[in-house]
Amino acid sequence: MTWAESFLNPISHTWFLNIIQDDFMGGKINLENTIELLKKFQLPFDRAHVKHVFKKTVDKRKEHMINTEDFRAIYRTIVHRPxxxxxxxxxxPNSKTVAHDQVVEFLKKEQYETENCETTALEIILKYEPIEEVRKRRQLSFEGFIRYMDSEECSVFKSHHRTVYQDMNYPLCDYFISSSHNTYLISDQLIGPSHLWGYTSALLKGCRCLEIDCWDGSNNEPIVHHGHTLTSKIPFRSVIQVIEKYAFEVSDYPVVLSLENHCSPQQQEVMADYLESILGEKLLTSTIGEARVTQLPSPEALKFKILIKNKKVGTLEESMLRRDLDSHGEKGEVSESENVSDDEDDSDDTAPLWPQHDSSKRKGEGTSSAPPRKKAKMKKVKIALALSDLVIYTKSEKFVSFEHSQNHQKCYENNSIGEVRARKFVKHSAREFVLHTSKFITRIYPKGTRATSSNYNPQEFWNVGCQMVALNFQTPGIQMELQNGKFLDNGGSGYILKPEFLRNQGATFTPHNVGRYSRSMSLSIKLISGHQLPPSSLSKTNKADPLVQIEIYGVPEDQTKKRSSVIKSNALSPRWDETFSFTIQVPELALIRFCVEDEISLVSNEFLGQYTLPVLSLNKGYRNVPLLAKDGTNLKPASLFVHIWYY
Known part of the structure; x- marks a missing residue:
C-alpha cells in the first residue's frame, strides 16, 4: 500500500502535515521524539513495535534520526491497516471519504445494527473524525474510519452487556455469583502470605462472595489465615475494614462473607462486634419484610448490603424474635452446634502441614449419589448467639444428600461441596444436582491437594447451576480466564441470571442430556488479522510466529477447539483470512475463548494473549477482539480483527 493510496484525500495530507510540522523544525527527530509525536495522533500503539519499525528504518545509517518521509512511513506501518x-x-465511491448515508449502510449491512442507525452514524462521525473540514461535511475520512474500527463500539463484546441489563428481581439462588476461595491468600495454600490485597483485588474484579478463615488470636483479637499451615496472619478487624471500603466500588449488588469460623465463643463475639460497628448500615441484620422466609430476596432488594454466611443456632425466625425483643442480656450466650465452620468439608480439605484429630470428617467424601453418608463423629462446638444472629439469608448447612435437602432444607440454608464430590454428582446425579441448585445456593470449593492454589474448571459446575463456584483468584490460567469472561456479562456486577432451564424446578435439563432445552446456535467466525500482538519473549527482532486457538467451553457436547495456521515472523500485522464454524447446543451456558500463541516448536507454544466472553455476548459483524495478559491486564493495542455471524 503506497502513501498515495493511504492518504488519497489532500485534506488528510494537509491535516497530517499540520500535526507534525512543529516537531520537524530541526529537520530530523530521534526515537523518543517519534514516540512523542505519535501520541499526538491519539491512537494506541505499542512502544516495542514502534521501536522495532524505527530501527528498521534507520538500519545502516550513521545517525539514528528520521525525516518527515520516514515518519510518514512509520505512521502508515503502525496505523494504516490494509x-x-x-x-x-x-x-x-471516491476512495477519499464515506458520507453519512454510506456510514448508515455500513452499520446496517456489515455491523448488523437495526436501530437508530442514522443517529449512530452521525455520532460516529462527530466522535471519531479528526479532520474538522471533513467532520463539518458529516463525512468520515480513512483516518476517522480507522479510529471508529479501533474503538470499543466495534468490540466483539456487546455494548449493552457492559451495563446491568438482566432482571435482578429473582431470588438470589437464581443467579451465578462471582465467588472467591480463601480470599486472603495471594500465593500458595501452605506457606504463602495472607494479605488484605486479596480482598481488595477480588472486590475490584467484581467478586461478590469472599471467604474469611477466622481463628483465635492473641489479646482477644480474631485473626485470618489458613489454619494448620505456615501462611501468615492478618487481623480480622482489618479484613472487615477493607471490605467495608471496597465492597461496592464495582457493583451495587450484595456481598456475601463466607466465614470459616474456628474461633472460641469469646472471639466470635468480638467478630460480631466488628461486623456491626465497622460495616454499620451495610450489614444485613434482619429479614426484608416478614420474618418467616419462604423465598430468598433478590439481588435488587439486597443492594448495598453485606450478608454473613456461617453456621446458625436454631431457625431464622427465632433469631429475628430475639433481635426484636432486643435481648441484650443474651448477647453473651452460646449454643452448641456440631461444627462451627461454615463448610464442614472445607475446614478439612485444606491440605494442612500436620494431620488433625478430626480428619475423620472426610470419610465418605467419595460417595457419588444421593444416599446419606455415614455421619462422622464430631465434637460439639459452641457458637456465640451474637454472631449467629447476624446470619440471615445465608445459613451454612451441612450437605447430607439431595433427598435430605429436598425434604428438610430451608430456602435460606446453603451448602458447600468439595470439587471431588461435586464432580461425582455431576457425573452420576446430574438431574438431582440441577434440581438442588434450582432451590438452594450451593458453593463449590477446590480440593485440599491444590497446595499451589491451582484451580478446577468452573464450567462443569456452572453447567448444573451451582451459584458460588469458588476459585483461587490469585492464580492466573484458563480457569480464571473463564471466570473473568463469564462475569464480564451483566455489567460486571458479579451476578448473572441463570438460564430458565436451571431455575425451573420442573425442568429435566442435564449437561449430558440437553433435550428439548437445546436451542442450538450456528456460529461462524472469520479470523481476519492481528494487530500489534505481543512479540515473543524469545525473539530479538520483535517478531513471533502467531497462531490463534478458538475454544468453546460449555456442556460436554459443546466443548471444542479449532486452530488457525501459523503466520511466520509477524507479530505486528499477521493476516489469516480463515473461517471457523461451530454448532453450539446450549449457547446460554457457553463461553468462547480466543487465545493467541507463538509457535516455538511443533509441540510447544508460548502464550501471547487471550480474550474470553459468553457466546451470547458476541457482537455480529466486523469486530476487534482485545487481548489480555495472563493476569487479566489489557494488552492494548494488541487485538484480533474478526467477522462474526450466527443464527
Whole structure:
C-alpha cells in the first residue's frame, strides 16, 4: 500500500502535515521524539513495535534520526491497516471519504445494527473524525474510519452487556455469583502470605462472595489465615475494614462473607462486634419484610448490603424474635452446634502441614449419589448467639444428600461441596444436582491437594447451576480466564441470571442430556488479522510466529477447539483470512475463548494473549477482539480483527 493510496484525500495530507510540522523544525527527530509525536495522533500503539519499525528504518545509517518521509512511513506501518482500507473503499465511491448515508449502510449491512442507525452514524462521525473540514461535511475520512474500527463500539463484546441489563428481581439462588476461595491468600495454600490485597483485588474484579478463615488470636483479637499451615496472619478487624471500603466500588449488588469460623465463643463475639460497628448500615441484620422466609430476596432488594454466611443456632425466625425483643442480656450466650465452620468439608480439605484429630470428617467424601453418608463423629462446638444472629439469608448447612435437602432444607440454608464430590454428582446425579441448585445456593470449593492454589474448571459446575463456584483468584490460567469472561456479562456486577432451564424446578435439563432445552446456535467466525500482538519473549527482532486457538467451553457436547495456521515472523500485522464454524447446543451456558500463541516448536507454544466472553455476548459483524495478559491486564493495542455471524 503506497502513501498515495493511504492518504488519497489532500485534506488528510494537509491535516497530517499540520500535526507534525512543529516537531520537524530541526529537520530530523530521534526515537523518543517519534514516540512523542505519535501520541499526538491519539491512537494506541505499542512502544516495542514502534521501536522495532524505527530501527528498521534507520538500519545502516550513521545517525539514528528520521525525516518527515520516514515518519510518514512509520505512521502508515503502525496505523494504516490494509484490512480496514479494503472495507473503507467498499463504502467510499471516491476512495477519499464515506458520507453519512454510506456510514448508515455500513452499520446496517456489515455491523448488523437495526436501530437508530442514522443517529449512530452521525455520532460516529462527530466522535471519531479528526479532520474538522471533513467532520463539518458529516463525512468520515480513512483516518476517522480507522479510529471508529479501533474503538470499543466495534468490540466483539456487546455494548449493552457492559451495563446491568438482566432482571435482578429473582431470588438470589437464581443467579451465578462471582465467588472467591480463601480470599486472603495471594500465593500458595501452605506457606504463602495472607494479605488484605486479596480482598481488595477480588472486590475490584467484581467478586461478590469472599471467604474469611477466622481463628483465635492473641489479646482477644480474631485473626485470618489458613489454619494448620505456615501462611501468615492478618487481623480480622482489618479484613472487615477493607471490605467495608471496597465492597461496592464495582457493583451495587450484595456481598456475601463466607466465614470459616474456628474461633472460641469469646472471639466470635468480638467478630460480631466488628461486623456491626465497622460495616454499620451495610450489614444485613434482619429479614426484608416478614420474618418467616419462604423465598430468598433478590439481588435488587439486597443492594448495598453485606450478608454473613456461617453456621446458625436454631431457625431464622427465632433469631429475628430475639433481635426484636432486643435481648441484650443474651448477647453473651452460646449454643452448641456440631461444627462451627461454615463448610464442614472445607475446614478439612485444606491440605494442612500436620494431620488433625478430626480428619475423620472426610470419610465418605467419595460417595457419588444421593444416599446419606455415614455421619462422622464430631465434637460439639459452641457458637456465640451474637454472631449467629447476624446470619440471615445465608445459613451454612451441612450437605447430607439431595433427598435430605429436598425434604428438610430451608430456602435460606446453603451448602458447600468439595470439587471431588461435586464432580461425582455431576457425573452420576446430574438431574438431582440441577434440581438442588434450582432451590438452594450451593458453593463449590477446590480440593485440599491444590497446595499451589491451582484451580478446577468452573464450567462443569456452572453447567448444573451451582451459584458460588469458588476459585483461587490469585492464580492466573484458563480457569480464571473463564471466570473473568463469564462475569464480564451483566455489567460486571458479579451476578448473572441463570438460564430458565436451571431455575425451573420442573425442568429435566442435564449437561449430558440437553433435550428439548437445546436451542442450538450456528456460529461462524472469520479470523481476519492481528494487530500489534505481543512479540515473543524469545525473539530479538520483535517478531513471533502467531497462531490463534478458538475454544468453546460449555456442556460436554459443546466443548471444542479449532486452530488457525501459523503466520511466520509477524507479530505486528499477521493476516489469516480463515473461517471457523461451530454448532453450539446450549449457547446460554457457553463461553468462547480466543487465545493467541507463538509457535516455538511443533509441540510447544508460548502464550501471547487471550480474550474470553459468553457466546451470547458476541457482537455480529466486523469486530476487534482485545487481548489480555495472563493476569487479566489489557494488552492494548494488541487485538484480533474478526467477522462474526450466527443464527
Amino acid at each position: 484490512e480496514f482500507l479494503e472495507l473503507f473503499r467498499a463504502y467510499s
